[in-house]
Every structure is written in C-alpha cells, then in structure tokens.
Amino acid sequence: MIINNVDFDVTIKEAIAAVKLVTNEGWDELIDIVENIGKSLASDVAFVAKKKLSGEYEEMDAKVFMEDQKTVARMRLRSIAIITLKIAEQIWNTIIKVFNTAINTAIGWTIL
C-alpha cells in the first residue's frame, strides 16, 4: 500500500528487519540463562548426592540446601521475566519508531 509516496509494504519489511535484530540479541541472553538453569539444576542434584555419599550431608542439610535453591529458582524466573519483558519493550518501541516516521511522512504532519 502506497500513501503519498510512502510504501507501507517497505515499512513493514523495515520493521520486521529491525525487530529481528532486537530479538536475535535478546534471545541469546535468554537462551544463555535457560541453559545455565539446566546445568545448575543438574549440578545441585549431583552436589547433594556427593555430600550424602561422603556423609557430610544428612537429610536436614539437604532440605536446607534445596530450600535455598527454591529461592534461587524464584530469582531465575524473575530474571527470565525481566529479560523477556525487555525484549517485548524493544520490539514494541522498534515498531513504533519505524511506523511513526512512515505515518508522519504519509500524512505530512507530525501527528505521532
């Protein structure tokens, strides 16, 4: 669709390209933290098993340790949410920026 020489099909493509750049960077961060969670969970279980075997941990020690890991899990979930919200914010603001320029140019007034 072309309005006053502004091709909105091109604008959409520009917006998609800009969003792709944002999500590529954001997803790397997200994948990194999810990978870290997986590795840490396995490491926590191995830690408790090792301490049980060596006699350094009894049931209460394991319970106390796992309770702390529950709090760490809450922190990780919040961090994933923060990173995800940041990606959403970047996507949204990127789209707004591209379309604002196109709409203002097409209308001929700075309405947005």
Add this chain to the structure above:
Amino acid sequence: MKLLNKKYITTPSALFFTIFITGCPVHLVQPYDADLYSNTENFYKKASSVIAKGMSVSPKTNKEIVSISSAAAEQHPGNYKKFKDDYDALLVDSNALILRSLANSNQIGKIGQDLQAKIEAVIEKSLPNECDSLQDSFANVSLTTRNYIDLKCIIGKWADEHQGKGPKGDLTYGKHILKESNWEGRNKTLFNGILAIQKAESSKKDN
C-alpha cells in the same frame, strides 16, 4: 459500525491500538543501573569472603560438631558469635541494594507495573517459601527489587540457621557451628542467585 461493536474489540487489541495511537515508547522494565550492577558485584565479593571464612574454620561432619563441648563451642572460630558482625553487615548491604533498585522502580510504565505484578503473583504461587512474608511487606515493587528482597531474606535465614533457629530445624546440634559443607552449599546459592540478578541487569545495558 459493526466493527466498533464492543464484542469485536478484544482487550489486547484495544490495548495495542491505544498504545500505538499515542506513538509513545513503552517502559516495561526499569532501566539499566550501572551502580546497582557494581554494588551487587561488591555484595557478592563480601558475602563470598564470609563464606570462605566459614568453610575454612568449620568442621566437616555432624559427628565432629557433636563432639565439641558446649564451653569449647562458645570459643570455636565457626561459632555464630564470630560471624554476627558479618551477617549484620550483609543485611545492611542487602537493604542498600533494595533501596537502590527502588529508586529506579518508578521509571516503569503502568502496563509494565501491571505485568510485573502478575508475574510475581505467579512466581510466589508456584514457589512459595518463607521469603513471602518479607515480600508482602513491599507493595508494588519491580521484579528487580523483588530479587533483592529475596537476597536479603536468604542472608537473614542463614543467620538464623547459624543460631540453630532455621525453619527446617537446628543444623548445629545446639552448638551454633555449621559444617563446611553447609557453607559450600551457601556458596552455590550465592553464586547462582547473584548470577541470575546480574544476567537480568546486564541484559538491559546499551539499550
């Protein structure tokens, strides 16, 4: 007109339209704070050195703890009394981190605040623990601040456990001395907790 009928306008699309028509950028998270990042790193260093101290002076097994007489336990380098100042200092530092993160909380837009409140409710419902009461004393704060509140809660809990007053029971057999492996577990908790906090904060950098 049919399209303007209420049933054709869903909440997300109305939200989308409203924000879009204003043309304003949205703020779903609080901005990157270099000082908060750096203060968190300093907190880690301080807490980590307390843990290293604990590991170096604590017995390896429960048997060893039980064999220490009550009088000797009072003088033992692993006794809570030798760590009280460290816990107090870490609690002060964790409060300072909460205050620092609160300073930037107001830069989140209304939509961001609502989303974050809903996410927190889901997290606390999925993983309830003894930190919830401390969390409840802070209303309408960001997820970033909530992580620091949990961090403070962990330090407070560690101090209680060292005094034999932990929620799961007395780890110290009345001697107020922890095992080396308890400190080792704390080291993992501290590292993973701080890593999660720093990952989230650094993801906001340069944007």
